[in-house]
Amino acid sequence: MIKTLVKRLWLIPVVLVGWELAAMAVASPYFPAPSRIMVRLYEMFAAEEAIGHVWPSLARVVGAWCVAVLVGVLLGVALGRTRWLADYIDPLVEFGRAVPPPAMLPVFLVLFSMGTEVQVATIIFGVIWPILLNSIDGARHVERMQIETATVFGIPAHLRVLRIILPAASPKIFAGLRLSVSLALILMVVSELKGSTEGIGYLLSLASNNADMPALWAGVVMLGVLGFVLNSLFLMGERRVLAWHHNRRRS
Amino acid sequence: MTAAIDGTRRERDPLARVPIGKITRHVVGVAAFLLLWEVVSRAGLFTWLPNASDSLIRFATLAADPVFLGDLAATLTAAILGLGLAVLLAVPVGLLLGTVPVVEETTRAIVEFLRPIPSVALIPLALFFFTPEINAKIALIVYAASWPILINTLYGVRDVDPVAAETLRSFGFGAGAVVWRVALPSAAPFIFTGVRLAASVTLILAISVEYFVGGASGVGRFLIEASTGIGESAMLDVIATLIWAGLVGLVVNAVLLRAERRLFRWRSA
Known part of the structure; x- marks a missing residue:
């Protein structure tokens, strides 16, 4: 157990130490050592400067994703x-997906003028297309035999949707959801970089204006951790919901 | 009922020649959407929404606007350069990770840590490291586009038929020849899918960088300038640019999808 863990993780401390030494040797303000980044990260959280920006970001990205x-x-x-x-x-949905979501920001900025609404709208608009496309695709290709059997047995429409169509489409739907999680994070940051007064994206933009490189790196670390946590939570949920599907495929 | 039969037929044969009726229905669908848009905007339901007809006219005139064309060219150049560099970087790395399990195992933790970082979070950092900003834009595109290509190459190499690789090895071919003659060709369809996924990422990154920097030339800059204009014509410019952006994305995806089907017909057959 410990042996495999060491085997898998030994490179991380090596990289960190190498980075630390390289940063000491270069001594450039643009290339801070990991220790300085962690200290800055700690300062930001200790001063409650960061918490006030993490929560709004998290609330918006999770809320918008759920709506989408x-x-x-x-x-x-x-x-x-x-x-x-x-x-x-089909052509309309394909077109909607092809529009690069950050390009929609100016529209939402005009529509909602400021703040949370702009960011939520950008995230929803950006992530809904892979979900929509995969749901359409999944629902379209349910085995006809299953649906016809259900119809013959007089199973009411709402149960047919809940018990047959949704489960049959769920592997496809989850493939779309997986794409949408990382896209949601990207759009969360983009929408906060400009025209925002809170959020992790705003922290990044603030640090960049102040040329505060450790804070900039700290923001990237924060986002990496956030991305890792959200992805892992999603994969856990997926494994639970699709357990029957994986079991069936294995047997 | 006939529609249902159509559905199953298409499901069996995605390469069946497109019947005329389908394209006509596509056109009807788009026309109905445009008509609805025109009616809604003329009825004044949304004061900010320009007419569909005006937007389409602006869309057409943008094609002759040298400023817009220059911006479009700048965005596309960065996207294409970035995508090309990402292929050159990610495919060899993917082949290496896929064929040498030890390397894959030791780097997995690093990959799993770097991958979830949203690429746009690196925009401010990249602007400090790479000057002028066109280099920062390309560097970010390379970073973001490399992930789908790398992951797909890795999956593709894992999918290689071990018998074919073993056969080559027992005939005395070296490791390099096995990668070149077996792993790369059999992973090629996966790699191409990765490139197609990466292509849409390049546009997102390019426009995000342009949007953040503002001064850079590109579609993102054009959008900012258009949206900070005053009155109805500002929104008209934004909508027309959006149509262009969507169209470019659509064409790129369609071309890559068609190339993928044509190049790898042997595989799906």
């Missing part, structure tokens, strides 16, 4: 089950 998931999956399943619509809406 709810709307994307519901709309996607509805559109996917309405077969005749497919050819009419």
Whole structure:
């Protein structure tokens, strides 16, 4: 156990020590040592400077992601089950996905003028497309035999959606959700870099204006940890929800 | 019912020639959307929303606007350069990690730590390290685009038929030849999918950097200038630029998807 852990992780301390030594040798303000970055990170949290920026970011990204998931999956399943619509809406959905989400920022800035609404709208608009597309795709390709069997047995429509269509589409839907998690983080940061007064993105932009390099690196570390935690939580949830699917594929 | 049958047929054969009826329906769908947009904006439901017809006219005139074309060219140049460099960087690294398990095992922790960092968080840092800003933009695009290519190369190499590799080895081919003749060709479809995923990331990064810096030339800069203008024409410019951005993304994706299907027909067959 410990042996495999050492085998897997030995490179991290080596890299950190190497970085520390290199930073000491270079002694450039742009290239701070990891120890200085960690000290700055600690200072930021101790002064409660950071906490006040982490929570709004986290609340916005999680809230916006949940809204996008709810709307994307519901709309996607509805559109996917309405077969005749497919050819009419496909080009529109594909186009919506192709618009680079940061390009929507100016529109939302005009629409909502300031603050949380802009960021939430940008995140929702950006992450809804992979969710929508995969939900449409998943719902479209449910085995017809299963649906017809359910119809023959007189299973009501809402149960058909909950018990047959959603589970059958869920592997596809989760593939879209996985993409959307990292995209949501990217858009959270982009939307806070400009025209915002709070959030981790704002911290980065502030540090950059003050040429406070340790704080800049500390912000990157914060975002790395946040990304790691959110990704791991998502993967845990996915494993739990899709356990039946993986079991079936293994057997 | 016929639609359902259509669906299953397409599912079986994604390469079936596109029937005329389908394209007509695509056109009808887009036309219906534009009509709805026109009606909604003319009815004044959203005061900020310009008419569909005005937006399309502005979209067309942008094609002859030298400022816009220069910005579009700047964004695309950075995206293409960045994507090319990312391929040159990520494919060899992916091949190395995929074929030498020891290297993969020791670097996995580093990869797993770096990967979740949202690439845009590095924008301010990159601007300090790389000057002028075009270099920062390209460096960030390379960083962000490398991940999907690297991961897909890794999966592709793992998927290599061990019998084929063993056969080559028993005929006395060296490790390099095995990678070149077996691992790379059999991973190629995966790598290409990674490149297609990375292509959409490049546009996001390019526009984000331009948006953050402001002074840089590019579509992001054009959007800022357009949106800080006054009155209705500002929104018109923004919407027209968005249509262009979406169209570029759509064309890039379609071209890569078609190339992928054509190049690797042998695989899906």
